[in-house]
Amino acid sequence: MAIDFTITSNVLPNGRTAFSAQRINSGEAKFIIGYRTHYEGNLGLFNTTVTNGQVYKPEDHAARHGFWAYFIHPTAMAESQGSFKCLNTYDRAKFTFGFMQYAAHVPNGDFVSFFKKLLQLPVAREYFPKLALQNGRIFYKSNNGTFSQLESDHSTQALMDYLNPTLNDIETQERICAARFVHWTINDPQQTEIQVETAITLYKENMKALDSRFDLHHAPAYVCAMICDIRHQGRSKNDRIAAALNTNGNYQKAFSNLCTIGETNYKPRINTVKNTLAKLTDQGLFSMKYDAGSGEFIPA
Template sequence: MKVVSFSLEEGAKYYGSIDGNRFFIGKRVPYAGGKGLMNVSGNAGQRYDRAEYREKYKFWADFIHPTAMAEGALFHTLNTYDRAHFTFSFLQFAAHVPNGDFVIYLRRLLKELPVLAKEYFPDLEIVGTRIHRVRGNSSTELENDHSTAGIIDYLNPSLAEIEDTEIIQAARFIHWVQNDAAHRALQIDVGIDNFKKAMSGYASHYKLDGADDIVCLLVADIRHQGRAHDAEIFNALKAADPASELVKLGEPRYHERLLTIKKEIKRLKDEGTLGRHRYKKDRRDFVPV
């Protein structure tokens, strides 16, 4: 079992140690009257690089790039201060969504990387298809189709203050992903698979069959973050230039994020990666034009 020790230093920064390896866990930040952890600091080797994954995932490695950049892009990106209670990964998988990206991610970690899963989270296991916490001879389901309250309680019980549990669980995720290439690969696989499945649904819901890649990317990013309602998205899609309207959704509240999205879309368009594909519903994929 991985034993975590931690300390609060420099006034607001938590550092951890596992197996004698010291690392940054997160900065203490205030939010909406409460407190939580944030970690968006790291080096290039800890950041999503689409070039490394293009051979396996093709255009999808590029398609998720702007969203990844807006979400922090670091494999250990951490946020424990808002309503999700715990978001983690280069795409900030959120723990508050039943059957959502974080739940799928944790299920797969426990199932596909069982040896290290037992080292980092010895009290978690998959029972049937659900994540359970095991204590002695008892087993408690932590998530179902309607709630992730058990997972939230396990990771970050309260937004009012930063608990030891919150620091320790964050440290385990951070140390594991920083020191295990298989963990990072699984994180990428979960992220891209989630976008693929989501785009198939968006193609039907928003009538995006044949839509260009930039419009699809903007819809996918809006839905990933949840910054606009359906009515706003449908109205933007009716415009003469849907992309220019979609990229405004979320202003002014999410202005900084939208600047990042626009900058990265321009970068990919200028290099000839974006603006050259359309989504085909029957193939559940993008095709060159």
């Protein structure tokens, strides 16, 4: 049986409109989906609420994922303050979700990978009864039983439109899809674990590609983490990163150079990454270097 919601909105004292949902016939409490926002002429939802129990803590995942659980933490803090239910539906991605802000506009990207894993869970048919995986692709099943493909190697436009029909309004479908993702996050630990697995798989693959481009064998983890954050956000291309790393092996200088990339527009984000790295270093959790042969981090 599909999980259905009653969705309501109310204007807060600060003038912001909040959208809330409540599962029908469940006795469950209402929960916030997100808040109405304008962005560059678009209209959508955002939710950056940090809630106890719904926040990424690397120590909770270190037993399974080792140092990688700490390695992704700086970017998680920069993206969402670690909130597993962070949401935005107002920019060109049309639907972005999770503690690492997986964005739906990239073919074969992090959101697509994350969502495909979710759709393999038994409970998925309760949240998204009209979606199915076929031959590794996401399909929509219409009322007459026909299937239409929503994403491919070249485009996710149909998937984006399914999750958020337009950027001109906050449509019913947009609210429902947002409610499904937030409720699933709140109520199913498997969902948040898949968020974490997706992030770590992505960062392992990214590190291999970055090493191929920049020769990061035995580079300190803090340098690698800053490079990964730059590429995850997309605030610079590889040539600028290569120039920052051109220090004859002086990694402290390289790190300082990397921290200047994008600082005009993204200084608060860069500071969040730097501060998180400093805390992890002070706790003795970041004294690692990258080993290109194994694709893993080893003690420095």
